[in-house]
Amino acid sequence: MRCPFCNAPESRVVDSRTSRDGRAIRRRRECLACRERFTTYERVEEFRPMVVKKDGRREELDRRKMVEGILKACEKRPISVDQVEAFVSELEKEIQDRGDREVPSRFLGERIMARLREWDDVAYVRFASVYKQFKDLGEFMDQLQELLRRDEERGEPVEGEAHGE
Template sequence: MRCPSCGSLDTQVKDSRPTEDSSVIRRRRVCLACNFRFTTFERVQLRELTVIKRNGRRVPFDRDKLLRSVQVALRKRSVDPERIEQEVSKIVRELESLGENEVTSETIGETVMEHLRNIDDVAYVRFASVYRNFREAKDFRAALDELSEDGKPIVPAERK
């Protein structure tokens, strides 16, 4: 592993432990050249995924981009960062278990929306507004109607 401080390849693992759901190994490392300490995470990757964009372009799947998208949707919402990481891992496993090496961006978007629906209604609507390219207020109403169809009443939060 390359040291992020000095670039040396001479690093040593000081501590390894699994995360709560045991899907990731957290490793504390130290650079033997400059004594810089840093953390790495190791996770299982079932297959190399390629994303087929709407315009037909093919790009490698980027888990970090998916994580950032989910984090943006959940910004300023009271969701534990560990839960966000777990949901992103579930989404990635679900995509990898489809059995295909290529997955469409639509499949990814719909999968993310399913998971966000179970986490937070506001995050679901935020993500849907970007993913589905909302143009008018009625587009938001349709997304809210989808949520209420699930038997979840949409009730405004009480003002403090």
């Protein structure tokens, strides 16, 4: 395992434990050259279905891309990396359980947006703005209006409103 800091080939395992979902081993490592510490995850290699993109291209399902996309949307939001990792594991398991050799990108995008909507409206809007590729400001504003209506229906205060009024 190469060190992500200095690219040295040797490291030692400092700590090892099973992940919460039991599908991976989390290993804390220390580089023997620069002494920096980093975390790796060991998973059983499973069959990877192909993701069918909007334009018909196919590419292998990539966990790393899903995690990075979600984390980008959740930047500076109260959502932990552990929450994202657990959700992506759950999503991978759902896909494995379906047994499909191909998964439409729409399926992944909709599942991710639904979870982000549960977690945080800002993260949801960030992800949706990239995923849905809004054509203009009007489409973006429509999405924001829908979120505001939903919050009002649930009796949640709208950002900027005084509480108790």
